[in-house]
Amino acid sequence: MSDAGSFSSPSSSPSSSRSFSAGWPAPAKLNRFLHIVGRRADGYHLLQTVFQFIDRADTLAFALRDDGRIERETDLPGVPAEADLVVRAARRLQAETGTRSGVSIRIDKQLPMGGGLGGGSSDAATVLVALNHLWGCGLDDDALAALGLTLGADVPVFVRGRAAWAEGIGERLTPVEPDEPWFLVLVPAVHVATAAIFKAPELTRDSPLITMRAFLGGAGHNDCEAVVHARHPEVAAATAWLSQHTTARLTGTGACVFGAFADEAAARAVMAGRPAGLEAFVARGRNRSPLLDRLARARAGD
Incomplete structure (x- = not known):
């Protein structure tokens, strides 16, 4: 398969005749x-968490331009292009490296917004990784992760592409190898604003530090869960239902709730009985992350 893969788009697109490098996942x-576990003087929260990827992803495609313009061709309702992390990431990389290249970007959006799955941060990281290669910028992972941190605290873990134990504001990453179960992920029909949850006066901000060994032994919870449940009854109801079948947990600040299962069949059997709607x-x-495999193929000329 050629690195300049196909990717559907409206025929009226200004770059419809360009060759797109397709299939760049944003898991x-x-x-x-x-x-x-605390709060800095600047308002950022200090945390402990484990980030793990799942094999559900947005997919991005890129067509290089010689006019220096950064354009998002895909319409995302409620997300103006100028505010989109995808566009901001491309412009940040362009400014950092001084490249005169531009790009047209298409997004096959599969991850819900406001769900706690990191879709925006993952999209931004995929832009940084893909364009660093396609533009020939030559930045290493450390430089890309540092650039990503200026866009959001979750971006570096997606840039590095390894499950990680995270501390600080989420930028201090240590690779970790938790189990890789099958997850049932529930998607309540609400958008949870991260900023609102972190500003909530009732949010617990003094959880004791735990060790990686304790987590691997089963310790840990989500401090945002009580706040989200109180403000979004749909999330509370989804958690209560899933808790009848397995340990249910909020991811990030929500709204998505997940539970682990030993095999795919068990997860799908429970999913089949979920509440209507x-x-x-x-x-x-x-x-x-599958992004690392896509980058390897691109470097090999696939």
């Missing part, structure tokens, strides 16, 4: 636990 993440999907936990 979702789950927070296997999330403890808020509740969206859900089954995905496998992954400690290595």
Whole structure:
């Protein structure tokens, strides 16, 4: 398969005749636990968490331009292009490296917004990784992760592409290898604003530090859960239902709720009995991001 793969778009697109490098995944993440352990003077929260990828992803495609313009061709309702992390990431990389290249970007959006799956941060990381290669910028992972941190605290873990134990504001990453179960992920029909949850006066901000060994032994919870449940009854109801079948946990600040299962069949059997109108999907936990494999293929000339 050529690196300049096909990717559907309206025929009226200004770059419809250009060759797109397609199939660049932006995987979702789950927070296997999330403890808020303090707060910095600048308002950022200090945390402990484990980020793990799942095999559910947005997919991006890129067509290089010689006019220096950064354009998002896909319309995303409620997300103006100028505010989109995808566009902001491309412009940040362009400014950092001084490249005169531009790009047209298409997004096949599969991850819900406001769900706690990290879709926006993952999209931004995929832009940084893909364009660093396609533009020939030559930045290493450390430089890309540092650039990503200026866009959001979750971006570096997606850039590095390894499941990680995270501390600080989420930027201090240590590779970790948790189990890779099958997850049932429930998607309540609400958008949870991260900023609102972190500003909530009732949010617990003094959870004691735990060790990686304690987490691997089963310790950990999500400090945001009580706040989200109180403000979004749909999330509370989804958690209560899933808790009848397995340990249910909020990812990030929500709204998505997940539970682990030993095999795909068990997860799908539970999903089949979910309440009417509740969206859900089954995905496998992954400690290595598929973005790393796509980058390897691109470097090999695939």
